[in-house]
Structure formats: C-alpha cells, structure tokens
Amino acid sequence: MRKEVLLSDAPGTRVLLLGNEAIARGAIEAGVQFVTGYPGTPSTEIMETLIEAAPHLDFVAHWSVNEKVAFDAATGASFSGVRSMVIMKHVGLNVAADSLQQLKLIDIAGGFVIVSVDDPSGLSSNNEQDxxxxxKFAGLPAIEPADLNEAREMAKRAFEISEELRTPVILRSVTRLGHMTGDLELGEFDRNRREPNFDGTRQWTPFPCLEPERRLREKLRQAGEVFERYEFDVYQGMGSEKIGVVGAGFAFNYAQEAVDRLGLRGEVALLKIGTVNPLPNRIIHRLLNHVSQVLVVEDVTPFLEEGIKAEAQGIHRPIQIHGRKSGALPEVGETILDDVVSALADVVRQESPDRALPSDVLLSKGRAEQSTAIQKLIPRRQIGFCAGCSHRATYYALTKALQNAGIKDPIVVGDIGCYTLGFYPPFSILQTMTSMGASMGTSDALAQLNPSRKVIAVIGDSTFYHAGMPGLLQIAQQQRPVLIIAMDNSVTASTGQQPHPGTWQLTDERTVIPIEDIARAFQIPHVRVVRSLQIKRLIRELEEALVLDVPAMIVSRQACALEPGERWRERTVVAKVDAAKCDGCLACVEEYGCPAFVAAEDGEGKMAIDPVLCNGCASCKIVCPQGAIYLERLEPEE
Amino acid sequence: MTRETKAKQGPFNLIIAGVGGQGTIFASQVVARAAIEEGFSVRIAETYGVTQRGGPVYSQVRIGRQVYGPLIPKGCCHLLLGLEPIEALRRGADYLAPRAGVVLNTHVSVPLETQLGKQPDLRIETIERQLRKLGAGELLAMDARAMAEEAGGATTTNVLLLGAMCGFDVFPLSYNSVESAMRATTRPRFLEANLVSLDRGREYALAVKNVNQNN
Incomplete structure (x- = not known):
C-alpha cells in the first residue's frame, strides 16, 4: 500500500498521502517511539498508519481501550524518556481531559504530542466542539496545520517544541485536512533514538500545584518565542493595505482562494495563523497596524476572531473585525468557500464602494433557485446497515420479541457505534444517544424513575469496553432490571474494524476478554450469548429476558460483515426471491431493509435480491411471510 | 485547448458521486495518482466513516498547478462522474458548471424510503433531463453495471465509468497515465478485471463520440 512511502528515507520526494497519513509520517520522521489512541472518525487513519509502520521501525503502536487509558499510557512513555504521541477525535479529548489537566503541570521527559482531530459540522460526530x-483552558501550547506538508512538518516539530518547553503540545487538525488526499514532500528522519529510562529520583506529580501552575504560565510565555522560530504564522502584505484576511489553520485555504476568486491578490493583506496558543501577537499587530477591516476565517468557533479583537483594543484607531461572531460568516458549521467569498466581497464593498468585483464567482440567483428546486425532487438516502450486518438481525429480533411479549412502550436506550442507525428506518427503535457508554448510566436512572416500563439498553462491544463497564457495575450493584443487549461484532466497526479486548480474530497472543465474562464477574444474574444471525433463537432469548425483574444481558454476537476476514470470504449461498411466491407485500423492506432487496424488473411490484449486493448471510429467509426467499448454493469458483 | 492552458485557469474540478460501497474513493485515488504522474498538484475531499454505510458519498477532486483546499465552489464542477444517477443529480444540482461533462451510470440504487413508498421515485429520464437543464455539455448515459458484468464483473462498474470519463475532451489527464495509475492502485487479484473494464469504458465513450460526430 502506502507503506513504502511512509518508510521511505528520501527527503524531498513528492508523494501522495492522506492528511492523517501525513501526520503519521511527521511522527515517524520525529522518531516517535510510543503511540496509542482510540479509534474515532476523523482521526483513525493516523494510528492505523503508525501501527502498520511500527514493526518496520521498531516502535510501539497499539490501540488503547479508551482515550484516557491511551493518554495515561503515553504519559508513562514520556516519563520513560521517549517521544510519545496520543491520537483521538475531538470528543475523545473529553474522555482524557482529567489526565490532560494534570499532566500539563509536570515537567515531562520525552516529547509528548496530543493529536486532536476536530469534526466541523459533526460530519461523523454528535457535536462540532472546537x-x-x-x-487555552489547559494553558498548553498548540498548533494547527494549513496543508499536507505542514501537517507532516508540525507533527514532527511538535516533539522538539514539547521537549524544549518540557510540556505536552497539542496538534489540532480538522476532518477536511485529515481526510484530504494530496501531494506533499517527505522530510528527513530524526535519528536520535532513546533508550527508555524512567528516572526514579524525582516525583512525577503536580502536587502541590501552585509552583507548577506558575511554571506552566512561564512556559506558555516562552512558547510564544519558540513558535516564532518555526514560522508557523505567515504575513503576506505590503504594510499599507486597508483590508486584512486572516485564516486559522486549514481555513487559511479558503481565505487564499476567496482572495484569488475575487481578484484581490496584492490588494489585501493575508495572514496565516498556525499557532493556536498562545496567539502570535507580534505578527497579528503587524497586520492590525495598517488595516481598518479584518476578515477572520476559521473552523468552528470565533476563537481567533475574539483573540484578534482583544489585540485590536490596543490600537488607538477603529478596526472592524469580521468573522463568525460578527455575523459575517455562519455561526455554526464547517467553513464553506462560497461563504468566505461573499463575506469578503461585503467587506470590500464597505471599504471601497467603487472597487468593481467579478460578478460570476458566486452562483447567480437564478442558478441558485434552480439548484434548490432540483434538490426538492431528489429523494433522501438514509444510511443503513450493510448487507450481512448482525445489527439488523438483532434489531429485527428485538422488534419481534417486544411484540411477542406484548411490550408496547419500552424505553430503548442507544449508544455510539454503527448500531446507532437503529434510530432510522426500518427499525426507528432507539430513543436516546449521548456519549460513549452513556447507555449504562442513563438506563439505570430511566429504569429507576419509570418502573412500569421496560428499559432496554443497547451497547456495542468496543463502546462497552471503552466506557460501558463502570455503568454496568452500577446497574449490577443497584440490581436494576435493565435488559442490556451487547451488540458484539467483535471489532470497533464504525471506524473501520479496529481490534479491542474482545476481538477473538486476533492472531497474536493477547488474551481475549469476552463481554459475558465481565458481566458474570459483575454478578449480572442472567447472561446469555447468542449468534445474531440465528434469529429464531435470538427472539426466544430476548423474549425470556424481557420479562425478568433483574438485570439481564444478551450478548448478540456475529463478526462484522466488513471485518477483513469476513469481507473477502467466499459466499457459499446467495438469497433469491421466488417470483411465483412473492406477492409484493414489502415486509422484507419494511421489517428488515437489507440494501440487497431491490424491485424486480417485471414492474409488477415484486421484490428481488441483487446478487452482487447479497452477502450470503442467509438471515433474511425468516422475514418473508410468503416463504418466497430461498437460498441458492454457489458453485465454487475455479 | 491544451492541457497546459486548462490548468492555468485555476484547478480542474471533478466530482465523483455514488452510494457507499460503490468505490468512489478508489476511483478518486486512481485519478489522483494519474494527476501527480503528469506533474500536477492534486487535492481530494472524501467522505469516510459511518457516513458511508449505504449513504450518499462523493469525492471532490481538484487538479492544477496550484490547488489550495479540496472543496469545489458551487457551480464550478467541470466533470461529474455519476456512479449512481440520483447521487449524480444531488451533487450536479449544486456544483455543475456551465457546459460541464457528465458521465452517468443509468443503474439506479433506489433509497429505502422510496421502496417503501414514503417518498417519490426519481426516474432516470428525469435525472438526465434535469442535468441537461443545468447546462451539462457532453453527457454520456450508460448502463455501466450491465456493461461491467460483461467486461470485468459488476464490481468493476466504477472502473468502467472511469474509463468512459477518459474519453471526454474536458478530462485533463491521458488514458495512459490513468491506466498506469490503475496498475499501481489495484490489488493484484483484481487487476486484470479492472483493466478490461477500464478499456471497455473508454472504447464505449469513443464509439459514442464517433457516432455523434458522423451524424
């Protein structure tokens, strides 16, 4: 794959990489010796890349159970004197925040870099936190790259900066950079490999905290000077322009392109900001000294806009600052180039009303109306479970079991993972979903406060290990009659099949710790394990568990249909529809909704199964009231 | 217009639209590799993660001497590769530039809620008509899946459409570099099938063009 590129010791070579791979390459160039993290879109590929490279370069790279454990593990590596990195998506840092707020006060040994990939617009997340x-909250130095080359370079330099200041450094990226493919140049390898050596002569703790707190503030002041050496912030201007356009990190691309599209290159000053904390006040002042209007382009909140506004207080001349806070750009959502073009055009019109601007850079009113009219014709396409997915079978069985048990008003508590799609048709069965593992604590209280209703919590395997275990302990200790369905597909599936402590497909010697063993150790009185695709048995087990008055757990287990071993397995059967029996009742679509179900070509409203999309899992046979679905054995390919 | 002048007018913008699992990312990676082989810079924005499970996906590919961000401005897509026609129209509606090229698979993947009758159907004839009303120039509609079944197999539908795209005048890269990028990107066991479909797609596009020119 891209392994050759990632391991290549040929500085200056131009290669094609994903943004997340560029960050991984930067860590490799820095000679990172310990990396860990927890999978989460949009950050996952950084770790995956490093795990692939690790055996060739002899460093440690493995997934952790959650972000806090990952953070603490990387802390141990830094205390041992080696360069360590911890990688997570934006909300993952919430899980590790307690550790972050302590470690910041300790003079670390090996360089420590925290990678946080934010998800503007929440493309794959519940929020778009910045x-x-x-x-700023922790008082730690932080930087954010504007492009692929800088992603690689900053990931590398962050280690040096961390070691110089003896403090962790945060590298902030965003989805659009992490999931952007493009060309960049490789850099040189740092050959300063260190032997791990924990210094037991000092105490590694912030307690008592006042002296460390004072020192942290001193380090942050120093960070401002250190950052200036790296030129992460770039001013492009003549010192006389009236308008300045500032871009933070990746959003600088939109600033540049908007300037070009409006033909303003050379007429406005541009400022690229790569340092997040502390803000580079010297270079900001260089801009503020001559402009009367500033447009700030940034994802997600007006972090930089507020910072620049505060700096502008010191200039005794009115300067207008435009951005997300002023209303010049949308208050929420990922930055969109068209919005920046239109905001910049407004600023220009205000500053120099006579300056003609090109009229064809934004959609004309007529074209925009046409676009809106067509969008109204286009059907929604809801995301759903893959063909062969075990979650579909589990939700189908739960729906049937609830009907059979005569339970009409259950409370069904969801959690984070692929199975969150249980919110959508055809099941539309989930009612709550907040943070990782929250189904446990939330169902505990829902059962306590709504004793006349059956509370069911669904939780995925990786989510259970990540943050579900303490909540389950509480349910067990309180003997709360919640039915927990562990939807166990044996991998962290929604991020691309990463392993966790229950992944039995692992070929190495790590011990597998099944969910049911943990539930039994926690003294959950009723624990059963069922193969998800054995739907009849699953319905029976669920029915039995639904009427219990004690905590119960059904582990519904079947490997993810996309798990590498599964994906390329040869199908032995495909499902087919007997056209003579199908009466077009659509029960298969309404109750099961596999993407392989398609309309038959006869045009009489009958159904068929797409032989390319069918995964051969054979589970759909049960859903047809007419018994029209049958299995056809496939001849083994030569 | 030479390739050089095209690149000077700002990046060439391509959108590949489809449904999760159809291979939009693979197609965009092949184009990217071909682009850097020809000495261009390239930026691609892709949809990853849970967003891809059978849902709408699209890749935005920008090729040029200098490219900043990967996101294409509205109304600036020069070429639209529709692996699935509904998704092609969903992106075309916002992004299609005047006289843009469109390569369209006519094989519709019907959304669940449409199957259930909860929302109206959108027929391929309507999709083509709307794309033309949006100002599409060269538009090549083909049952790419049926053609792929006869060439390298149904799973090479994306590759066949990619081949057809190479036959378009607005596409700035040569077929040779796309083919060489295909060799470098494909796993060995799928390579032969992919090359067959890539070639079949290009042949078809060129044949249609000849017929149109002779009429």
Whole structure:
C-alpha cells in the first residue's frame, strides 16, 4: 500500500498521502517511539498508519481501550524518556481531559504530542466542539496545520517544541485536512533514538500545584518565542493595505482562494495563523497596524476572531473585525468557500464602494433557485446497515420479541457505534444517544424513575469496553432490571474494524476478554450469548429476558460483515426471491431493509435480491411471510 | 485547448458521486495518482466513516498547478462522474458548471424510503433531463453495471465509468497515465478485471463520440 512511502528515507520526494497519513509520517520522521489512541472518525487513519509502520521501525503502536487509558499510557512513555504521541477525535479529548489537566503541570521527559482531530459540522460526530479552547483552558501550547506538508512538518516539530518547553503540545487538525488526499514532500528522519529510562529520583506529580501552575504560565510565555522560530504564522502584505484576511489553520485555504476568486491578490493583506496558543501577537499587530477591516476565517468557533479583537483594543484607531461572531460568516458549521467569498466581497464593498468585483464567482440567483428546486425532487438516502450486518438481525429480533411479549412502550436506550442507525428506518427503535457508554448510566436512572416500563439498553462491544463497564457495575450493584443487549461484532466497526479486548480474530497472543465474562464477574444474574444471525433463537432469548425483574444481558454476537476476514470470504449461498411466491407485500423492506432487496424488473411490484449486493448471510429467509426467499448454493469458483 | 492552458485557469474540478460501497474513493485515488504522474498538484475531499454505510458519498477532486483546499465552489464542477444517477443529480444540482461533462451510470440504487413508498421515485429520464437543464455539455448515459458484468464483473462498474470519463475532451489527464495509475492502485487479484473494464469504458465513450460526430 502506502507503506513504502511512509518508510521511505528520501527527503524531498513528492508523494501522495492522506492528511492523517501525513501526520503519521511527521511522527515517524520525529522518531516517535510510543503511540496509542482510540479509534474515532476523523482521526483513525493516523494510528492505523503508525501501527502498520511500527514493526518496520521498531516502535510501539497499539490501540488503547479508551482515550484516557491511551493518554495515561503515553504519559508513562514520556516519563520513560521517549517521544510519545496520543491520537483521538475531538470528543475523545473529553474522555482524557482529567489526565490532560494534570499532566500539563509536570515537567515531562520525552516529547509528548496530543493529536486532536476536530469534526466541523459533526460530519461523523454528535457535536462540532472546537478543541482549540482546550489549549487555552489547559494553558498548553498548540498548533494547527494549513496543508499536507505542514501537517507532516508540525507533527514532527511538535516533539522538539514539547521537549524544549518540557510540556505536552497539542496538534489540532480538522476532518477536511485529515481526510484530504494530496501531494506533499517527505522530510528527513530524526535519528536520535532513546533508550527508555524512567528516572526514579524525582516525583512525577503536580502536587502541590501552585509552583507548577506558575511554571506552566512561564512556559506558555516562552512558547510564544519558540513558535516564532518555526514560522508557523505567515504575513503576506505590503504594510499599507486597508483590508486584512486572516485564516486559522486549514481555513487559511479558503481565505487564499476567496482572495484569488475575487481578484484581490496584492490588494489585501493575508495572514496565516498556525499557532493556536498562545496567539502570535507580534505578527497579528503587524497586520492590525495598517488595516481598518479584518476578515477572520476559521473552523468552528470565533476563537481567533475574539483573540484578534482583544489585540485590536490596543490600537488607538477603529478596526472592524469580521468573522463568525460578527455575523459575517455562519455561526455554526464547517467553513464553506462560497461563504468566505461573499463575506469578503461585503467587506470590500464597505471599504471601497467603487472597487468593481467579478460578478460570476458566486452562483447567480437564478442558478441558485434552480439548484434548490432540483434538490426538492431528489429523494433522501438514509444510511443503513450493510448487507450481512448482525445489527439488523438483532434489531429485527428485538422488534419481534417486544411484540411477542406484548411490550408496547419500552424505553430503548442507544449508544455510539454503527448500531446507532437503529434510530432510522426500518427499525426507528432507539430513543436516546449521548456519549460513549452513556447507555449504562442513563438506563439505570430511566429504569429507576419509570418502573412500569421496560428499559432496554443497547451497547456495542468496543463502546462497552471503552466506557460501558463502570455503568454496568452500577446497574449490577443497584440490581436494576435493565435488559442490556451487547451488540458484539467483535471489532470497533464504525471506524473501520479496529481490534479491542474482545476481538477473538486476533492472531497474536493477547488474551481475549469476552463481554459475558465481565458481566458474570459483575454478578449480572442472567447472561446469555447468542449468534445474531440465528434469529429464531435470538427472539426466544430476548423474549425470556424481557420479562425478568433483574438485570439481564444478551450478548448478540456475529463478526462484522466488513471485518477483513469476513469481507473477502467466499459466499457459499446467495438469497433469491421466488417470483411465483412473492406477492409484493414489502415486509422484507419494511421489517428488515437489507440494501440487497431491490424491485424486480417485471414492474409488477415484486421484490428481488441483487446478487452482487447479497452477502450470503442467509438471515433474511425468516422475514418473508410468503416463504418466497430461498437460498441458492454457489458453485465454487475455479 | 491544451492541457497546459486548462490548468492555468485555476484547478480542474471533478466530482465523483455514488452510494457507499460503490468505490468512489478508489476511483478518486486512481485519478489522483494519474494527476501527480503528469506533474500536477492534486487535492481530494472524501467522505469516510459511518457516513458511508449505504449513504450518499462523493469525492471532490481538484487538479492544477496550484490547488489550495479540496472543496469545489458551487457551480464550478467541470466533470461529474455519476456512479449512481440520483447521487449524480444531488451533487450536479449544486456544483455543475456551465457546459460541464457528465458521465452517468443509468443503474439506479433506489433509497429505502422510496421502496417503501414514503417518498417519490426519481426516474432516470428525469435525472438526465434535469442535468441537461443545468447546462451539462457532453453527457454520456450508460448502463455501466450491465456493461461491467460483461467486461470485468459488476464490481468493476466504477472502473468502467472511469474509463468512459477518459474519453471526454474536458478530462485533463491521458488514458495512459490513468491506466498506469490503475496498475499501481489495484490489488493484484483484481487487476486484470479492472483493466478490461477500464478499456471497455473508454472504447464505449469513443464509439459514442464517433457516432455523434458522423451524424
């Protein structure tokens, strides 16, 4: 794959990489010796890349159970004197925040870099939190790259900076950079490999905290000077322009392109900001000294806009600062180039009303109306479970079991993972979903406060290990009659099949710790394990568990249909529809909704199964009231 | 217009639209590799993660001497590769530039809620008509899946459409570099099938063009 590129010791070579791979390459160039993290879109590929490279370069790279454990493990590595990195998506830093707020006060040994990939617009997340505030909140130095080359370079330099200041450094990226593929140049390898050596002569703790707190503030002041050497912040201007356009990290691309599209290159000053904390006030002042209007372009919150506004207080001349806070750009959502073009055009019109601007850079009113009219014709396409997915079978069985048990008003508590799609048709069965593992604590209280209703909590395997275990302990200790369905597909599936402590497909010698063993150790009185695709048995087990008055757990287990071993397995059967029996009742679509179900070509409203999309799992046979679905054995390919 | 002048007018913008699992990312990676082989810079924005499970996906590919961000401005897509026609129209509606090229698979993947009758159907004829009303120039509609079944197999539908795209005048890269990128990107066991479909797609596009020119 891209392994050759990642391991290549040929500085200056131009290669094609994903943004997340560029960050991984930067860590490799820095000679990172310990990396860990927890999978989460949009950050996952950084760790995956490092795990692939690790055996070739002899460093440690493995997934951790959750972000806090990962953070603490990387802390141990830094205390041992080696360069360590911890990688997570934006909300993952919430899980590790307690550790972050302590470690910041300790003079670390090996360089420590925290990678946080934020998800503007929440493309794959419940929120779009802006982790630049964590840097400010914790008082830690932080940087954010604008492009692929800088992603690689900053990931590498962050280690040096961390070691110089003896403090963790935060590298903030965003989805659009992490999931952007493009060309960049490789850099040189740092050959300063260190032997791990824990210094037991000092105490590694912030307690008592006042002296460390004072020192942290001193380090942050120093960070401002250190950052200036690296030129992460770039001013492009003549010192006389009236308008300045500032871009923070990746959003600088939109600033540049908006300037070009409006033909303003050379007429406005541009400022690229790569340092998040502390803000580079010297270079900001260089801009503020001559402009009367500033447009700030940034994802997600007006972090930089507020910072620049505060700096502008010191200039005794009115300067207008435009951005997300002023209303010039949308208050929420990922930065969109068209919005920046239109905001910049407004600023220009205000500053120099006579300056003609090109009229064809934004959609004309007529074209925009046409676009809206067509969008209204286009059907929604809801995301759903893959063909062969075990979660579909489990939700189908739960729906049937609830009907059979005559339970009409259950409370069904969801959690984070692929099975969150239980919110959508055809099941539309979930009612709550907040943070990782929250189904446990939430169902505990829902059962306590709504004793006349059956409370069911669904939780995925990886989520259970991540943050579900303490909540289950509480349910057990309280003897709360919650039915927990562990939807166990044996991998962290929604991020791309990463292993966890229950992954039995692992070929190495790590011990597998099944969910049911943990539940039994926690004294959950009723624990059963069922193969998800054995739907009849699953319905029976669920029915039995639904009427219990004690905590119960059904582990519904079947490997993820996309798990590498599963994906390429040869199908032995495909499902087919007997056209003579199908009466077009659509029960298969309404109750099961496998993407392989398609309309038959006869045009009489009958159904068929797409032989390419069918995964051969054979589970759908049960859903047809007419018994029209049958299995056809496939001839083994030569 | 030479390739050089095209690149000077700002990046060439391509959108590949489809449904999760159809291979939009693979197609965009092949184009990217071909682009850097020809000495261009390239930026691609892709949809990953849970968003891809059978849902709408699209890749935005920008090729040029200098490219900043990967996101294409509205109304600036020069070429639209529709692996699935509904998804092609969903992106075309916002992004299609005047006289843009469109390569369209006519094989519709019907959304669940449409199957259930909870929302109206969108027929391929309507999709083509709307794309033309949006100002599409060269538009090549083909049952790519049926053609792929006869060439390298149904799973090479994306590759066949990619081949057809190479036959378009607006596409700035040569077929040779796309083919060489295909060799470098494909796993060995799928390579032969992919090359067959890539070639079949290009042949078809060129044949259609010849017929149109002779009429």
């Amino acid at each position: 982790n630049r505030w964590y840097a």
